[in-house]
Amino acid sequence: MEFFVDENDRVDGVDKVTGKAKYFAEYQLPGLTYGVLVTSTITKGKITTIDTKLAKSAPGVLDVLSHLNKPVAAGYEQAGGSPMKIFYTDQVFFNGQPIALVVADTFERATYAATLVKVNYEKEAFNTDFENSIKDAKAKKLQGQPPYIRGVADAYKTAEVKIEQIYTMPVETHNPMELHGIIADWCANDQVTVYAKTQGVKAAQAAIANVFKIPQENIQVNSEFVGGGFGMALKTWPIEIATVMASKHLKKPVKLVVTRDQMFTMVGNRPAAYQKVGLGATKDGKITGITHTAFGQTATYENFTEGVVNMTKFMYDSENVNTNYYVVPLDMSVPIWMRGPGEATGAFALESAIDEMAHALDMDPLDFRMKNDPEIDPAKKIPFSSKNIKEAYKLGSAKIGWSNRKNKPGSIVDGAWQIGYGVSIGVFNASRGRASVKGILKADGTLVLQSATSDIGPGTGTGMGLIASRLLNIPTNKITFELGDSSLPPAPSQGGSATLSTVGTAVNDVCVSLKSTIAELAANSNMDATSNFVDVLKKNNLPMIEVTKQSQSNQQGKDYSMYSFSIHFVQVKVHQLTGVVKVSKIVSVGDSGKIVSPKTARSQMIGGAVGGIGMALTEEALLDNRYGRYVNNNFADYHVPVHADVPEIDVIFIDKPDFIVNPMGAKGMGEIALIGFAGAVANAVFNATGKRIRSLPITPDKVL
Numbered sequence: 190m191e192f193f194v195d196e197n198d199r200v201d202g203v204d205k206v207t208g209k210a211k212y213f214a215e216y217q218l219p220g221l222t223y224g225v226l227v228t229s230t231i232t233k234g235k236i237t238t239i240d241t242k243l244a245k246s247a248p249g250v251l252d253v254l255s256h257l258n259k260p261v262a263a264g265y266e267q268a269g270g271s272p273m274k275i276f277y278t279d280q281v282f283f284n285g286q287p288i289a290l291v292v293a294d295t296f297e298r299a300t301y302a303a304t305l306v307k308v309n310y311e312k313e314a315f316n317t318d319f320e321n322s323i324k325d326a327k328a329k330k331l332q333g334q335p336p337y338i339r340g341v342a343d344a345y346k347t348a349e350v351k352i353e354q355i356y357t358m359p360v361e362t363h364n365p366m367e368l369h370g371i372i373a374d375w376c377a378n379d380q381v382t383v384y385a386k387t388q389g390v391k392a393a394q395a396a397i398a399n400v401f402k403i404p405q406e407n408i409q410v411n412s413e414f415v416g417g418g419f420g421m422a423l424k425t426w427p428i429e430i431a432t433v434m435a436s437k438h439l440k441k442p443v444k445l446v447v448t449r450d451q452m453f454t455m456v457g458n459r460p461a462a463y464q465k466v467g468l469g470a471t472k473d474g475k476i477t478g479i480t481h482t483a484f485g486q487t488a489t490y491e492n493f494t495e496g497v498v499n500m501t502k503f504m505y506d507s508e509n510v511n512t513n514y515y516v517v518p519l520d521m522s523v524p525i526w527m528r529g530p531g532e533a534t535g536a537f538a539l540e541s542a543i544d545e546m547a548h549a550l551d552m553d554p555l556d557f558r559m560k561n562d563p564e565i566d567p568a569k570k571i572p573f574s575s576k577n578i579k580e581a582y583k584l585g586s587a588k589i590g591w592s593n594r595k596n597k598p599g600s601i602v603d604g605a606w607q608i609g610y611g612v613s614i615g616v617f618n619a620s621r622g623r624a625s626v627k628g629i630l631k632a633d634g635t636l637v638l639q640s641a642t643s644d645i646g647p648g649t650g651t652g653m654g655l656i657a658s659r660l661l662n663i664p665t666n667k668i669t670f671e672l673g674d675s676s677l678p679p680a681p682s683q684g685g686s687a688t689l690s691t692v693g694t695a696v697n698d699v700c701v702s703l704k705s706t707i708a709e710l711a712a713n714s715n716m717d718a719t720s721n722f723v724d725v726l727k728k729n730n731l732p733m734i735e736v737t738k739q740s741q742s743n744q745q746g747k748d749y750s751m752y753s754f755s756i757h758f759v760q761v762k763v764h765q766l767t768g769v770v771k772v773s774k775i776v777s778v779g780d781s782g783k784i785v786s787p788k789t790a791r792s793q794m795i796g797g798a799v800g801g802i803g804m805a806l807t808e809e810a811l812l813d814n815r816y817g818r819y820v821n822n823n824f825a826d827y828h829v830p831v832h833a834d835v836p837e838i839d840v841i842f843i844d845k846p847d848f849i850v851n852p853m854g855a856k857g858m859g860e861i862a863l864i865g866f867a868g869a870v871a872n873a874v875f876n877a878t879g880k881r882i883r884s885l886p887i888t889p890d891k892v893l
């Protein structure tokens with residue numbers, strides 16, 4: 190057998206670019222029906238009447254579900270909880286809330302009938318104004334996380350040099366290419382099959398079981414391909430539950446795919462944030478105090494919190510650090526994790542402030558960072574499992590041409606453009622969880638690996654195949670990794686940059702076990718220890734051997750602090766007359782352990798940088814506070830970066846294994862690819878122009 194490991198192959202690549210990959214909405218079930226949502230046109234209040242008579246008599250309509258016919262499950266009997274109990278109450282919590290589901294024999298008929306549903310409301314006063322609600326959240330001590338204090342609180346105030354600034358960010362939406370939705374098929378004996386867009390087939394299975402009070406084994410969740418998630422598909426949303434309800438009620442398969450504008454209100458977003466950072470340092474550039482106070486938006490009907498102030502506690506070596514994080518409940522739909530959740534928000538503020546302090550000290554911001562780079566985790570007083578930031582600074586700065594940068598802003602001009610350089614750091618948790626993997630090694634020379642994990646795009650099957658290929662000396666094209674199926678051995682949802690580490694460890698353990706079984710079989714049949722497994726299996730008359738292993742989690746912060754790091758370097762050009770900012774060069778350095786799959790790892794970093802350009806320059810979901818509605822809930826008005834916005838992206842990996850984190854020595858990188866990026870752009874804009882933009886996105890009106 191020819192040994193063949195193609196590190197630049199991507200196992201799902203051909204399927205994806207040829208259209209063979211099947212996404213949830215493409216499954217054609219016999220008798221499939223179509224759901225279309227009716228949404229609230231008020232922001233807060235009560236539904237007084239829903240008139241469905243016309244809609245129900247429209248051609249092809251099977252029924253209209255709402256809180257009036259309440260086809261709900263036992264799980265809805267208790268009030269409260271998360272997610273919101275759809276069709277359970279007459280309360281309206283946000284504008285665009287799903288209040289009815291029209292099901293018809295075609296999508297077009299359901300869409301038409303949905304326009305015939307007449308709803309009357311009793312309106313109540315509402316509040317969607319984030320910045321105006323901050324004082325109130327602080328007064329009411331609505332903590333999103335317990336306050337943290339190390340050393341002296343607000344030590345920055347008495348420092349030799351201090352800065353104190355406010356940084357703001359709007360709501361951002363995930364907006365993957367694939368719209369959210371589900372196909373639900375509730376069959377006899379409460380057997381349910383769903384095709385879903387989800388980052389967690391086991392989590393979706395558990396969520397449905399919990400609402401409908403049926404055993405998890407009754408529910409089969411399929412989600413082989415996912416067209417991007419970024420965090421929005423980490424939760425089984427009320428609209429998915431509504432679709433399962435409809436299928437149960439109608440005894441037919443029902444499909445629901447939300448519209449692009451509904452993507453802004455029904456499947457979460459990155460919450461708006463208001464952050465104040467106080468930074469104190471000695472004149473020679475040693476940080477003496479950091480205070481980080483953050484306010485993040487949440488909903489009134491469900492709470493959402495994230496780790497906005499986490500990295501402030503340990504990224505820099507300061508004796509005195511205190512953080513506070515408050516949540517601001519608004520009459521808006523609930524946020525959810527979005528790529529680099531928490532940290533991406535916090536990093537923008539902290540890394541902007543670090544740059545501001547370097548400027549105040551007249552220091553190169555890289556030198557300032559290096560001077561304050563801690564040897565051990567200053568919060569937990571334990572070592573980092575690995576951290577190669579100084580090396581990352583050196584490699585990245587050489588690549589971007591940092592030596593061309595002038596510390597004095599506005600120094601480099603090229604015709605109408607001012608040129609500047611910026612840097613920022615990113616960090617995210619790199620501990621691992623628990624997952625099970627089954628391995629089936631066959632006498633035909635193939636290996637099948639199975640786990641109920643998901644692949645939202647990073648190329649999970651490719652990474653897992655490479656881990657197994659290297660351990661078992663099997664060509665990657667003889668290895669299949671099956672995922673996206675809830676009947677496979679359990680694994681956590683794909684999120685938090687943990688899949689390669691968590692599931693990969695179980696793949697590793699499976700392969701180690703298979704290898705030793707083959708060695709034993711070889712010894713028992715007097716074969717050479719180096720014999721090929723195909724020969725060993727044949728000699729033993731075994732068509733296959735199989736094993737299932739569960740990896741164990743390693744606890745973050747027990748003996749080691751385990752994090753992935755990134756350093757983003759950008760060069761920007763700012764047009765002096767129009768204020769347009771163009772990111773003209775990017776070097777992203779990943780310090781994320783050993784790189785298992787170079788191609789997909791590089792793609793992660795590129796994707797993060799592209800998302801980072803959006804966060805920095807264009808993305809902003811705008812809500813009209815008079816009506817509580819988004820005004821730019823479409824791709825014409827909510828701007829994500831296009832090719833013309835994205836320069837060549839250089840990706841550098843430190844590529845040093847961290848065997849404390851897992852046996853592959855690999856750490857995740859999905860989140861660090863984005864975290865910090867917007868700060869690097871803001872810092873570069875300052876370096877180019879002398880204008881410090883503390884409010885994302887950095888649009889021309891702010892630059893001029």
Ligand code: MOS
Pocket residue numbers: 388418419420421423526527528529530683684685686
């Ligand atoms: Mo990620 S925000 O854990 O999909």
